[in-house]
Amino acid sequence: MAKRMLAMLAVTALIVGGLGFVKFRQIQTAIGQAAAFQPPPEAVTTIVAAAGEWPATLNAIGTMAAVQGVTVSADLPGTVDSIGFESGQIVREGEVLALLDTRQEQAQLAAAEAQRELARLNYERMQGLLSGSVISQAEFDRANADYRQTEARAGETRAAIERKTIRAPFSGVLGIRRVNLGQYMSAGDGLVTLQSMNPIYVNFGVPQQSVTEMRTGRTVRVTAEELPGVEFTGRITAVDSAVDPSTRNVQIQATLANPAGKLRPGMFVKAAVALGAASAVVALPASAISYAPYGDSVFVVGDMKDPSGASYRGVRQQFVKLGESRGDQIAVVSGLKPGDEVVTSGVFKLRNGAAVLVNNRVRPANNPAPKPENS
Known part of the structure; x- marks a missing residue:
């Protein structure tokens, strides 16, 4: 009985050992295959x-x-008596744009001139009486003051009439008319933009670190998406x-010639400031750059060896x-x-040492001056 038990234990141990050895070999083989695996x-x-x-x-x-832009407004309140311009018209400095009703002021002017004339006659009469020692100097001075006062009052009324004649303060292009004939305008109401x-x-x-490069006289090139193929050239005329403090930028102002009026106030444009001599760079498509907080990188293809x-x-x-970037390209x-x-x-799926298969039948855009389709 004991011999039979020992034989069974020996056979069991032999079977378990054989299975363990087989499993061990399988694991070793799997480890070797995993180590040699190349994605x-x-x-x-x-x-x-x-x-x-x-x-x-x-x-x-x-x-x-x-360079100059205002909303032409009424200086004094009144009713629009006549309008002397059309929307979008080109005007010269001093041209009459509108007249406000001045009938009340004209009547006041007539009364003031009558008072002035009476005061003048009285002044001249007092002057003769003073030379004959008929009146005192005080009476003559009072007559003189009355004459000057009535003359100033007449001048004030004439000035009010002139202020109701609205003129172009400088030469330029008018905007859209904002008033109609017979409309009442309060002081300060806008008539039209100029x-x-x-x-x-x-x-x-420009960023504050670039402000030292912004010097008066540097050339500035301006382009607008609304004006494809047209470039305007000017020069920096002022640096703030x-x-x-909110953006850490410095405002720059450049002046451009605009004889055809294609550029209009308020338009967004792209400005490029020439800083000097050209610099040597390696230009790559922007899609080649892998951006990361710890640094930007590219993947360079070469011959490598596996383990x-x-x-x-x-x-x-x-x-x-x-x-800097330019169109589809970025400078390295x-x-x-x-x-x-x-x-x-495909840079997003790569890692250092990864195997690659190059297929250049379709490549990403690499144009320094791309244009939208159908433009």
Whole structure:
């Protein structure tokens, strides 16, 4: 009985040991396969980095502003008696735009001139009497004061009549008329806007670290989406003396010629300030850049070896310093050298050492001056 039990235990131990050995070999094989496993290559597009020169410019979004721009208003209250302009008309300084009713002032002027004439006659009479020592000096002075007072009152009424003649304060282009014939206007009510548009200002902000580059006389190029293919050139004429504490930007003002009036006050435009000589850069499509809080990088394609020593096409992550962007491109100022093959699409799925399969049949846009479709 004891021998049978020992034999059964020996057989059981042998079976368990054999199973354990088989399982051990299976685990070893799986570990070896996992260590040798290479994920399938990721499909990417690439471009060979090439050196180029970009003009040193600073780009900003600006707003057009009139050199002179006002809302022409009534100086005194009154009823509109006549209108001498049309909406959108070009006017010259001093042209009459509207007349307010002055019948009351004209009557007051007639009464004031009559009083002045009477005071003048009395003054001349008193002057003769004074020379004959008939009246005292005090009586003559009172007559003189009455004459001057009535003359000033007549002048005041004439000035009120003149102020009810609304004139263009400078040459420019009128906006849309805001009043109608017979309408009552209070003092300060707007009649029409007037803008002087040639020359014209463009105002834009630049970061405080760039303000030292903004010098009076630097060339500024202005373009607008509403005017494709048209570029306006001007020069910086003023730099604000203070930094905006909310944005840390400094306001810059440039003056442009605008003879055709294509640029209008209030338009948004793109302003580019020429800063000097061109700088050497490597231009890449913006899609090639992997942006991260710890630094921007690109993936450079090259020949690599796996743990078994087999060669494959893979990528290495290269940190770079970026410059300005232009259209579909962005400038790399350091960290990359000409001739490097750089991944331009699919960077979000790559890691350092990942295998790649290059397929350049369809590439991302790489135009420094792209245009929208159907433009």
